[in-house]
Amino acid sequence: MSDPTFLSLPYRTGKPRLSGLTHVLDKGITPAAAASLVAGAGDHIDVWKFGWGTAYIDRSLKEKLRLLADHDIGACLGGTLLEIAWAQGKADECLDWAHRQGFPHVEVSRGVVPMSPTEKRELIRRAAEHFIVLAEAGAKDEAHQLHEDEWAAEVAGDLAAGAKWIVAEARESGTVGLYDSAGDVREDIVDAIVDAGSPDRVFFEAPRKDQQAWFIRRFGANVNLANVALDDALSVETLRLGLRADTIGVGCRGVLA
Template identity: 60%
Template sequence: MVNAMPTFLNLPQRTAKPRRRGITHVLDKGLPVAEIAPLLRVCGAYVDVWKLGWGTAYLDPGLAEKLRVLDGHGVLACAGGTLLEVAWQQGAVEPYLQWAAEVGFPCVEVSCGVAPMSADDKRALIEAAADRFIVLAEIGAKDPTAEVSPAVWAADAAADLAAGATWVVTEGRESGTVGLFDPTGEVRSDVVDAVVESVGIGTTVFEAPRKEQQAWLIRRFGPDVNLANVAPSDALGLEALRLGLRADTFDATPGRVHVR
């Protein structure tokens, strides 16, 4: 039996699942389903999207059971963008999309981080995938030496949404030192502002694997900011961060405990 959350504290209002704003998107690097099931019994109420990173979904012998467990907790399973990029490179986009639909993925990620595709190629992939899936379109480069232009990111975000994506995901990688972040992990606030001004906060998902990055974004946009590349084991801690139940977002005003 799962105990209901107590109600004696004054906490920020959070959108309820299923939601499109305030999502927590976790990155699965290859967890066995035997570890996922007990984890979701604890934090499933706070997780919205579960990305099977890179091409791990193609290799996972427990994929069918993993997708069943995720669906049982109301969590959207998402195939990683690298897998689709490999399929595109090999001329196997339609077989990939058929496979993803048959095994039961409700979401796919469309990215252009490794394959040499053009912007038009990427938008065509989004359009093809959006007929059958919720599409998360990643913007920004994985290359740490690539120039980061707020104007380009803003334009790419708008174009990806126009092509049919549900969310645009800002590149930060699992390290939190690329794209949206400088090599030290500091947030590039000019990029954040440009993307949000272009497409709005509700459709922007920020890859933010580090606690200090998550806290910065929560303080900036409130508890219902969309955050991605969260470690599965950090999902419950992130919800505490959203609700001002950790020092990084605690409000010391007497009588209140909420996000600053």
């Protein structure tokens, strides 16, 4: 059955997208649940992150990776696992393993172990030899948040080191990094990020509906959004298309439109 066409809606990029990507967070769902989700919302999912260390212990990993590849969804190894491997002197082994498993993307971050910006960029360079790299910028610890100039330097440096995209930190809670403790957007930080790297090179972590709507209103339907809950993939697409009160009238203002 074809999609209806009687409404005037914002322009949306199609797969394979260069902008307007939706990045979802898998906390460890079963292959059956993944297949059901992809059957209904796969057209609206571009990057599927295996959160934390779930990929390392998931016995159904190969099955899920095949499913995602069949639906043009980029599987991404979460940054925490690579950080732990790096701290143990096993980063190359982790990257070799991810390559053998068939991951096309890896996330490089420095949110859970002590790692300097220089060390992070060297890890990005090593990962970029075989993967599309998503480099996470920003701090997970709400007590040690970065200033605007620090955000800008990290974004610019990570892109120069070979990252394809920047993932602007917010955690699953949406209360650090891009946001204050109440979950409100820190607009000065967003401005600094955009000045250092154009919106089409940045994924804004936005786990909450009000945060997703804010970025769509600011940048248009084709902004890149990350850390979207799996169950919210379809509802995020309705936000992009102005089919909810939060974004009605957003218009054809996609970042590359």
